[in-house]
Amino acid sequence: MVARHRLQIQLKALESSIMEQAQRIVNYKIAKELEHSTEKTDQSFSKKVYVYKHQHTGRTSINCRSCKRTCHGGCWVPLDVLTWTCESIVDGKCTVCENNCSIKDHDREKYEYMLTLEKRVFTVAEFVKSFEESFLEFLKTINKVNVLIKELASKALRPDVLSTQGYIEHIIKENNEEKQEDYEPRGKVLTKVRDYIDKGDLIWNLKLSHLIKK
Numbered sequence: 001m002v003a004r005h006r007l008q009i010q011l012k013a014l015e016s017s018i019m020e021q022a023q024r025i026v027n028y029k030i031a032k033e034l035e036h037s038t039e040k041t042d043q044s045f046s047k048k049v050y051v052y053k054h055q056h057t058g059r060t061s062i063n064c065r066s067c068k069r070t071c072h073g074g075c076w077v078p079l080d081v082l083t084w085t086c087e088s089i090v091d092g093k094c095t096v097c098e099n100n101c102s103i104k105d106h107d108r109e110k111y112e113y114m115l116t117l118e119k120r121v122f123t124v125a126e127f128v129k130s131f132e133e134s135f136l137e138f139l140k141t142i143n144k145v146n147v148l149i150k151e152l153a154s155k156a157l158r159p160d161v162l163s164t165q166g167y168i169e170h171i172i173k174e175n176n177e178e179k180q181e182d183y184e185p186r187g188k189v190l191t192k193v194r195d196y197i198d199k200g201d202l203i204w205n206l207k208l209s210h211l212i213k214k
Contacts, residue, residue: 061073146197
């Protein structure tokens with residue numbers, strides 16, 4: 001039971017990472033279009049990006065000061081001294097943090113790091129370069145989801161455990177229901193990811209060009 005719940009906590013935390021990266025793909029497409037339409041690669045453009053804001057929610061959560069992320073939203077742990085008993089913590093390390101940060105980096109508080117859209121200014125060249133270099137991180141995130149879901153399936157008591165496609169579909173549904181700025185292009189990117197996985201192709205072969213083509 002605890003092992004399954006821990007996997008579910010990890011999968012929940014990755015939802016915001018995928019949304020954030022999908023928005024970066026949308027912005028990358030715009031930057032590439034600007035790059036092709038002008039010779040001035042130092043041209044600036046403003047676009048909204050997802051950032052994590054430390055916001056009061058009223059419910060107890062376990063947050064990492066180092067990553068500035070919520071590792072377990074709505075955690076049941078009643079006291080600070082018992083933070084180590086949170087399902088996301090194993091042997092003093094967080095299973096949600098990318099670098100498995102120490103429990104000492106975590107706080108039990110009634111705040112969460114929430115995804116919020118904020119306008120930022122970039123030059124075309126710097127944005128294109130930075131995202132092309134970080135696209136591998138997006139593939140790693142999708143692959144991690146796939147690995148966690150397979151592990152969850154191996155521990156499931158029922159055969160109808162969530163698939164990777166179903167996981168992405170859930171994010172698409174939430175994106176479309178919230179209707180935040182750029183939700184339609186974000187939805188298109190995520191739909192292409194879902195359909196690509198549905199074909200059974202290796203996620204490592206997914207190309208950025210496939211996600212931004214019309």
